[in-house]
Amino acid sequence: MSFNIYGCWTLFKKEVVRFMKVFIQTILAPTVSTMLYLLVFGVVFEDAVVIYGGQSYSSFLIPGLVMMAMTQNAFANSSSSILQSKMNGNIVFVMLAPISVFEFYLAFVMAAIVRGLVVGVGVLLIAALLVDFEVYSIGLILLFAIVSSGVMGAMGVIAGISADKYDHLSAFQNFIILPLTFLSGVFYSIQNLPPFWQEVSSYNPVFYLIDGFRHGFLGVSDVDYQQSVVVALLFFILLSILSIFMLHSGYKMRE
Amino acid sequence: MTTSAIELLDVKKRYKNTEALQGVSFSVEQGEFFGLLGPNGAGKSTLINIMGGLVNATSGVVKVMGHDVVRDYRMSRSKIGVVPQELVYDPFFSVWEMLVIQSGYFGLGRENHGWINELLETLKLSDKRDENLHNLSGGMKRRVLIAQALVHRPSVVVLDEPTAGVDVELRRALWEFANRLHSEGHTILLTTHYLEEAESMCDRIAILNKGSCIALDGKDRLIEKSSWRVAVVTDKLAGSEDLFSAALSSAVVSRSRNSTQLRISRDEAAAKNMLQKLSSLGVSDDKIQLREPTLEEIFLTMTADKVIV
Numbered sequence: 001m002s003f004n005i006y007g008c009w010t011l012f013k014k015e016v017v018r019f020m021k022v023f024i025q026t027i028l029a030p031t032v033s034t035m036l037y038l039l040v041f042g043v044v045f046e047d048a049v050v051i052y053g054g055q056s057y058s059s060f061l062i063p064g065l066v067m068m069a070m071t072q073n074a075f076a077n078s079s080s081s082i083l084q085s086k087m088n089g090n091i092v093f094v095m096l097a098p099i100s101v102f103e104f105y106l107a108f109v110m111a112a113i114v115r116g117l118v119v120g121v122g123v124l125l126i127a128a129l130l131v132d133f134e135v136y137s138i139g140l141i142l143l144f145a146i147v148s149s150g151v152m153g154a155m156g157v158i159a160g161i162s163a164d165k166y167d168h169l170s171a172f173q174n175f176i177i178l179p180l181t182f183l184s185g186v187f188y189s190i191q192n193l194p195p196f197w198q199e200v201s202s203y204n205p206v207f208y209l210i211d212g213f214r215h216g217f218l219g220v221s222d223v224d225y226q227q228s229v230v231v232a233l234l235f236f237i238l239l240s241i242l243s244i245f246m247l248h249s250g251y252k253m254r255e
Numbered sequence: 256m257t258t259s260a261i262e263l264l265d266v267k268k269r270y271k272n273t274e275a276l277q278g279v280s281f282s283v284e285q286g287e288f289f290g291l292l293g294p295n296g297a298g299k300s301t302l303i304n305i306m307g308g309l310v311n312a313t314s315g316v317v318k319v320m321g322h323d324v325v326r327d328y329r330m331s332r333s334k335i336g337v338v339p340q341e342l343v344y345d346p347f348f349s350v351w352e353m354l355v356i357q358s359g360y361f362g363l364g365r366e367n368h369g370w371i372n373e374l375l376e377t378l379k380l381s382d383k384r385d386e387n388l389h390n391l392s393g394g395m396k397r398r399v400l401i402a403q404a405l406v407h408r409p410s411v412v413v414l415d416e417p418t419a420g421v422d423v424e425l426r427r428a429l430w431e432f433a434n435r436l437h438s439e440g441h442t443i444l445l446t447t448h449y450l451e452e453a454e455s456m457c458d459r460i461a462i463l464n465k466g467s468c469i470a471l472d473g474k475d476r477l478i479e480k481s482s483w484r485v486a487v488v489t490d491k492l493a494g495s496e497d498l499f500s501a502a503l504s505s506a507v508v509s510r511s512r513n514s515t516q517l518r519i520s521r522d523e524a525a526a527k528n529m530l531q532k533l534s535s536l537g538v539s540d541d542k543i544q545l546r547e548p549t550l551e552e553i554f555l556t557m558t559a560d561k562v563i564v
Contacts, residue, residue: 004329004360004362005362006359006362006363006364007359007360007361007362009359010356010359010360011359011360013359014348014356014359017347017348017352018347021347022347085345088343088344088345088346089339089341089343090343090344090345092309092337092339092343093343093345093353093356093357093360093403094360095307095308095309096307096308096309096332096337097332097357097360097361098328098329098330098332098333098360098361098362099360100329250311254308254309254310254311255270255310255311
């Protein structure tokens with residue numbers, strides 16, 4: 001058994017079914033709260049802000065909000081599932097099975113991607129009813145949606161392994177994920193920032209996830225989208241290696 | 256030569272400041288009903304967790320049916336079914352869903368559904384099939400854990416204190432089931448605090464204490480090998496309590512209103528000395544009966560903190 005495909009598929013399916021069983025909390029709630037951002041910020045700044053020389057603020061805001069919702073939910077999916085299983089003790093069922101660390105990682109990250117995509121599609125569908133927005137490249141949108149959810153899914157695996165209680169997870173979310181997301185250009189173009197903050201933003205990997213994703217909608221972005229693709233893929237590979245390494249070492253799992 | 260069901264070679268496990276296992280070595284042969292006994296904190300669960308791959312040993316070799324639990328973990332895990340001590344469950348799923356999921360982890364799909372139904376039937380869980388695990392009683396959750404451990408038809412079944420906190424009826428049902436598994440050819444490794452059960456069911460017994468294996472043998476051999484027997488004194492002990500304490504308290508196994516049970520050495524001279532002490536306390540010879548110790552008495556003596564002479 002070089003690769004336990006069915007075992008990995010079962011774990012992935014279980015993770016998807018798990019979040020679908022509580023879809024009000026995992027799908028509906030984040031979709032509604034993201035729409036509230038769109039309503040509030042969209043209405044307030046629609047006429048006040050003009051971006052990229054003519055784009056409406058709503059059409060600029062939507063990709064950022066969708067990406068924010070996707071990444072936050074992808075992170076929440078893998079991190080909370082692993083932590084909850086550790087705290088309940090039911091993580092032993094997977095650990096007793098002939099599932100490799102890579103299969104474990106893959107199942108959790110894939111499920112996180114699915115959750116991110118479901119939330120993203122939900123936000124987009126509702127947004128389509130409220131405002132008009134463009135689609136420049138579906139391929140680019142899909143690429144960034146998948147890679148970005150994967151990035152945060154992998155980060156969620158790392159957080160889920162490291163955390164001993166929900167307090168730790170909350171710290172991870174509030175002190176790392178949220179600042180990285182809010183300071184990544186969800187609500188503004190970094191071209192509107194002073195040079196110093198533009199420089200700081202260029203070191204924020206989440207900025208590239210959002211900027212590249214936005215390019216898929218608008219066809220324009222703060223930096224070349226190819227640069228964003230490279231950064232997103234490198235970030236994904238780096239976090240994947242780290243999470244697989246942590247799983248392999250047995251850190252806080254098989255100690 | 257037949258491969259051992261479980262093989263442990265100098266297994267050590269160190270946590271930050273404690274050495275949970277200090278070089279444990281023994282084998283469990285195929286088809287054996289093996290008892291692993293020890294007081295709380297002796298290292299039994301750590302050892303079981305290492306066998307199942309839940310915990311990494313610091314050093315040493317552990318094999319299940321000849322497969323190394325680290326290097327050949329897929330094979331070793333497919334050969335062993337562990338029933339954990341704690342009543343753990345996934346609150347999102349029903350009994351059936353959980354068993355199908357567990358079966359899937361082992362690469363088994365629909366072709367295994369017949370076996371899952373058989374397990375539900377045998378463990379009297381059929382009517383709870385669609386019940387969420389969260390809503391089941393402790394006894395029912397225990398049965399589901401057993402079904403989960405058996406879902407991939409392992410040849411080695413590890414029961415980590417399966418009767419802890421269950422009522423008499425379920426305890427009896429669990430032992431009947433364990434005996435049935437054994438008679439069907441499964442190797443059973445059992446840890447329990449009910450020593451009379453280990454005594455009646457296990458072919459061989461290992462006693463762990465403070466991370467070391469301090470005894471390993473057949474039940475009868477363990478009893479024969481003990482350096483003492485039990486003297487049951489049914490006479491009311493004469494003399495003062497102080498005198499009794501000074502003379503005999505270190506040898507007392509148990510005391511009730513009608514009798515006192517004392518350890519008496521198999522060595523003739525030492526036994527004679529003890530009988531003289533009893534006589535000096537006013538006990539007549541016809542009120543003393545000698546018998547072999549029970550497993551529980553041996554266990555308590557071996558795992559006692561003080562060295563008993």
